[in-house]
Amino acid sequence: MDLVPVFSAALQYRHIRVADGAGFALGSVTEEDSSSKEAAIWSAPAAIETAAKKSPGLGEMEGEQHLGLAPNPTQHFITDACDSDHRLDWETDLASAMLVFSELKGGYLMPENTLTITDNRTNKTYMVPVENGTIRAVDLRQIKTGPDDFGLMTYDPAFMNTAACKSAITYIDGDKGILRYRGYPIEVLAERCTFLEVAYLLLCGELPTEKELKQWVYDITHHTMLHETTKKFMEGFRYSAHPMSMFVSTIAALSSVYPDARLVRSASDRMHQIVRLIGKVPSIAAMSYRHNVGFPYVYPDNDLSYTENFMNMLWKMVEPKYVAHPAIARALDILFILHADHEQNCSANAMRAVGSSEVDPYLAVASAASALAGPLHGGANEEVLKMLDEIGSKDNVPAYIKKVKEGHIKLMGFGHRIYKNYDPRAKIIRWSAEQVFDVTGRNPKLDIALELERIALEDDYFVKRKLYPNVDFYSGIMYQAMGFRPEMFTVLFAIPRTAGWLAQWQELMTDPEQKIARPRQIYTGYGEREFVPLDKRLPAPMPAAYPAD
Numbered sequence: 001m002d003l004v005p006v007f008s009a010a011l012q013y014r015h016i017r018v019a020d021g022a023g024f025a026l027g028s029v030t031e032e033d034s035s036s037k038e039a040a041i042w043s044a045p046a047a048i049e050t051a052a053k054k055s056p057g058l059g060e061m062e063g064e065q066h067l068g069l070a071p072n073p074t075q076h077f078i079t080d081a082c083d084s085d086h087r088l089d090w091e092t093d094l095a096s097a098m099l100v101f102s103e104l105k106g107g108y109l110m111p112e113n114t115l116t117i118t119d120n121r122t123n124k125t126y127m128v129p130v131e132n133g134t135i136r137a138v139d140l141r142q143i144k145t146g147p148d149d150f151g152l153m154t155y156d157p158a159f160m161n162t163a164a165c166k167s168a169i170t171y172i173d174g175d176k177g178i179l180r181y182r183g184y185p186i187e188v189l190a191e192r193c194t195f196l197e198v199a200y201l202l203l204c205g206e207l208p209t210e211k212e213l214k215q216w217v218y219d220i221t222h223h224t225m226l227h228e229t230t231k232k233f234m235e236g237f238r239y240s241a242h243p244m245s246m247f248v249s250t251i252a253a254l255s256s257v258y259p260d261a262r263l264v265r266s267a268s269d270r271m272h273q274i275v276r277l278i279g280k281v282p283s284i285a286a287m288s289y290r291h292n293v294g295f296p297y298v299y300p301d302n303d304l305s306y307t308e309n310f311m312n313m314l315w316k317m318v319e320p321k322y323v324a325h326p327a328i329a330r331a332l333d334i335l336f337i338l339h340a341d342h343e344q345n346c347s348a349n350a351m352r353a354v355g356s357s358e359v360d361p362y363l364a365v366a367s368a369a370s371a372l373a374g375p376l377h378g379g380a381n382e383e384v385l386k387m388l389d390e391i392g393s394k395d396n397v398p399a400y401i402k403k404v405k406e407g408h409i410k411l412m413g414f415g416h417r418i419y420k421n422y423d424p425r426a427k428i429i430r431w432s433a434e435q436v437f438d439v440t441g442r443n444p445k446l447d448i449a450l451e452l453e454r455i456a457l458e459d460d461y462f463v464k465r466k467l468y469p470n471v472d473f474y475s476g477i478m479y480q481a482m483g484f485r486p487e488m489f490t491v492l493f494a495i496p497r498t499a500g501w502l503a504q505w506q507e508l509m510t511d512p513e514q515k516i517a518r519p520r521q522i523y524t525g526y527g528e529r530e531f532v533p534l535d536k537r538l539p540a541p542m543p544a545a546y547p548a549d
């Protein structure tokens with residue numbers, strides 16, 4: 001059959017009859033509405049076949065309605081290409097339409113970036129747009145088995161394959177071991193920038209000019225003080241409180257100090273809180289440490305840089321002015337740069353999920369910091385140190401690796417959800433650690449760590465699973481050499497990550513597509529049950545740990 005006349009006829013008459021996947025004739029697209037025609041042509045051959053199978057009498061349907069703009073182009077399919085007065089034989093129509101489709105595939109009318117889905121439960125076919133390598137989960141809701149069906153959902157525990165936002169902040173290629181902030185490779189930023197420059201980059205999208213940087217540093221420096229009531233609040237913690245617990249609780253407590261922080265829809269108020277938070281997190285972190293070791297709190301010193309001032313608040317004793325070792329201050333600044341953001345990790349996701357309720361940023365950052373505290377996330381660096389202590393010496397490494405391979409324990413500081421290659425941050429930390437050791441002397445745990453890495457990287461178990469050292473593997477050793485106690489490691493992570501969380505929050509608050517985060521569930525519990533009065537209830541099996549021993 002010569003296709004061109006068939007399709008030309010369709011164009012000439014401007015009538016293209018469409019049907020839904022159940023083979024139901026919906027009408028035709030009018031001359032005036034060429035976008036609908038295009039929408040109708042947005043269809044798949046499989047859909048036509050489905051319609052034909054389901055409704056072989058389609059060609060005989062009487063009376064046409066004008067479809068107008070198809071409410072959802074993916075629900076309507078072309079069945080033939082003629083008007084009602086020039087009906088062709090059904091078989092011919094179908095074949096023509098099919099051929100027209102194969103002709104148009106890849107042509108200007110057939111969108112390339114689409115996905116055709118056939119629901120084998122109903123034999124219906126749907127087409128959904130593909131954008132940035134994703135389909136929208138809500139596009140699946142139209143896929144139903146009947147009117148009472150809620151519609152298809154995706155099930156993705158732990159977000160293994162779900163993009164929850166569009167973000168222009170951080171780019172990671174886990175297979176190639178690439179990490180970039182706003183397009184700049186992490187290696188370049190670590191070498192050429194200060195942490196505050198990088199924080200500005202994350203939050204504002206560009207590196208600051210000299211003037212902007214001066215103002216930014218001034219603003220942050222002049223927001224490092226804590227309200228005296230916050231100091232008193234911290235004094236109330238138990239002497240042995242974990243610094244991370246104090247950090248999280250005190251950030252949350254700032255919500256009570258700054259009621260204006262609730263104006264989350266105001267861009268200027270948001271920026272005000274961002275400056276406060278970035279300025280105050282080192283002060284809170286340092287106070288957590290001083291409280292933990294029983295030393296008096298030290299007030300910020302505005303003459304010092306961000307990291308020098310942090311070191312001052314941590315370690316100043318009776319000297320009139322604290323002088324930080326420049327190599328240690330720079331190494332800490334590099335560590336802050338490396339930890340500043342890491343796209344949609346567990347804590348960034350917590351920040352976005354909690355922030356989506358439009359709560360103030362202190363409560364949202366406290367939630368993100370809570371997520372960071374877990375040993376599978378930011379708590380891993382502390383666990384690495386415990387692990388190295390447990391191994392004790394290089395000679396015990398093979399036995400430890402054996403236990404890991406048998407599945408009894410995990411090698412802390414190894415493995416990553418995204419990196420299936422050497423974590424680029426771990427490489428920089430290894431280099432930076434050498435600069436620190438030149439000042440502090442070598443941390444003997446480094447030899448155990450290097451031996452662990454050497455054996456693991458040669459071992460089939462780790463090679464097959466693409467398990468490489470992550471950022472936490474060497475950072476703990478470095479922190480310890482600098483004089484930090486392991487309990488402080490996650491707090492050190494949280495200080496710079498506050499900038500990343502806030503950048504994610506800013507993006508969330510300005511994204512018109514975002515709403516309150518609210519996942520769906522697959523309900524696996526009982527259907528409706530009859531209430532059982534107290535005297536009729538039977539003992540039920542309790543979770544093993546109840547009552548608590």
Ligand SMILES: CC(C)(COP(=O)(O)OP(=O)(O)OC[C@H]1O[C@@H](n2cnc3c(N)ncnc32)[C@H](O)[C@@H]1OP(=O)(O)O)[C@@H](O)C(=O)NCCC(=O)NCCS
Pocket residue numbers: 375376377378380404409410411412413414415416417418465467470471472
């Ligand atoms: C980071 C982490 C949570 C990522 O987890 P994930 O993406 O869910 O990866 P999985 O747990 O599915 O791991 C895949 C496989 O590697 C194994 N694996 C992952 N990390 C491992 C580790 N550190 N030691 C030993 N085996 C590990 C898993 O047991 C699993 O093996 P299997 O396929 O035989 O079941 C995980 O690698 C981990 O727990 N690492 C240690 C903690 C850590 O360093 N966290 C800091 C992250 S920056």
